[in-house]
Amino acid sequence: MKKTMKALAVVALSASMLMPIHGVQAQGDFDDFKKEQMSKRGETFRVLITANTEGKIMQLQSTYELRNEFDGNAYTTDVTAKQFEALKKLPDITVEKVDVLSIQMEPGSLEVSQDVDAMAASQSVPWGIKAIYNDNTLTSTSGGSNIRIAVLDTGVNVNHSDLYYNAEQCKDFTQTASMVNNSCVDRNGHGTHVAGSALGEGGDDRRGVYGVASNAKLWAYKVLTDSGNGYADDIANAIRHAADQASAQRVKVVINMSLGSQGESSLITNAVNYAYSRGVLVVAAAGNDGYAPGTIGYPAALPSAIAVANLENRQEKGTYRVANSSSRGFSNTTGDYVIQKGDVEISAPGSSIFSTWYNGGYATISGTSMASPHVAGLAAKIWAENPSFTNVQLRANLQNRARSYDVLGGYYAGNGDDIAAGFGFARVR
Template structure:
């Protein structure tokens, strides 16, 4: 956390994406301390049946079964039991689970700066709603917030059956993407778009890799309804592949199903190439700029923190994996409990682009995630300064969408 800024989700351990399995043991698993694992099974096998069998034969305590974005399950197992699973011909890979942590009606300056008040939705005119569905994979949403059109969701955090936001981060992200145009509070880039709460982080902003895959799996199962997914989270890790049996494979399958994923670049002020999912080719990765007045020119007065208007945010990750930039400093949006708050981070930049993706899809239904990314990049501008690398990513501009 940097000042009052909520940091983008950071993995507590490196997410090295390994497609291999642990060497086999012939001995039966002995009782002992357990750890958390993700078990990928071959597509020809029923993951539910395999999980049930491993509960009986290996003492697995199953927490999630994946059928859509990944084929497999997550469970607590003794290390010996996890090792022995490679002897099962139905098992494709056994991966350690990882801990994750979160990253962080007026017309907010960011909404003005990206041209949402000039878009087809005319954000801020007090009427209309965007006919698109956005999933927010985060700390949950406040379903009773009068400025949000929350239509349902799922909880992927063990020990809790509710997708209610007990942190505030997810509700803030949702408001930037899609707060209603209702003459109260704030307005989002895609006003009134239907929001699906996908709770993958707990009240403290922590979660597990298995929970994130659970959320992606759920979104993929509803890909006929949900067109856009925002993930203001991430952490250090390798690029992986679409057959790594882990996070990358889940996102690959979900984007192939037609869901456009928008993710934050990260808040470590370094190259995003070392961060996942920001480095994945399938997602739209978003860095952050400072914007205090909603206008170009660099003359805005700092609001919630010190900085220079219309410059690259000093905390934002950068590099060739970044597709777009958007306002991410002192962003005012909805907060849990029906309130509003101003916070900073690439977590706040990402939902500007998720809302833009929804805007584009509202007039281009059926566009692929790659087409969405190309359209948003093509309409972007370069009226900002301070990019720390040699290639300046476009600043989101939805005025023509």
């Protein structure tokens, strides 16, 4: 049975109040992340060690404990600054710091809706879901049966009344072990919010939140800590795990990553390429560093991932408007309808998005983090209706849908393929 929802009051939180125990950190609070790591392991950080031989790697692991292993001759470990300097002096190896990625939401945009009965009933189908269905009278959603949406994030409250029945996997990649099964606790809120937009199913009383594909199954993979940050190797490990699970179970999987960084991590690039080559569709938040050109973050900037821009709930030039904060692609690729590194591909609702929250209630947040799960949910819905599609064909279908709704509002938005909205707004109909 699902838990009964209880009434509370609506509280708007300023950016200064966004502590992890109470909710989302805007873009991830790196200072809190460093404190987390120091409290767990002392003053350490993560490094990637690559050696010429597997024997050398095994020898190093006797001193530097294995965290995640990649391709036999490379692995990650946590070291002190002194150990890092010592490793750099060793022959026949290379050592580099592992990148940190963060949630992709707009600073100060969090509003926690704790009057559950009143707020949820009035927003069971939030504006973004109605927009992507192109139906302002929509009262419920459907679709996504037999499709898995892997939400790689801060974890998910899989006991939330609107997510409980759809939860199929719950795994934590942030612990000392490479993966902890049946653990994906979300003390931040971001991951639970993302999951609701993708596949919320309204709850027993049908007064809760509906996502785009309410019949899809949820794989909740915790790859970010409570501060909203996480190491690239843990994220890469989860991406590869989702792809391997898709193959082992012979199921179709859409990965959603509402996270990113400005720098490219080879670990994540290789993992995304691996997943895409094994038939998984990868969807990622474009980032919130707009509106200057050339600001798409990683992994969204990778050609094997779909970069999703953020649409506001307002009209400009007869269409929805791309938010100023939404990252833009490179100007020299405008109009080519070809996805290259650093391009935005599709746009979707991402501003003032109402969805599920980690405490069992609901919250409103803005950012490309919120736009990405709308596309992931749409992908799941289309895939369920077209089970013979490959992930490449599914992606082409999404692009064609986006072309039919060109987005003209916002800086750098214009006719055709542009650096703000990409191909356009992909919708159900």
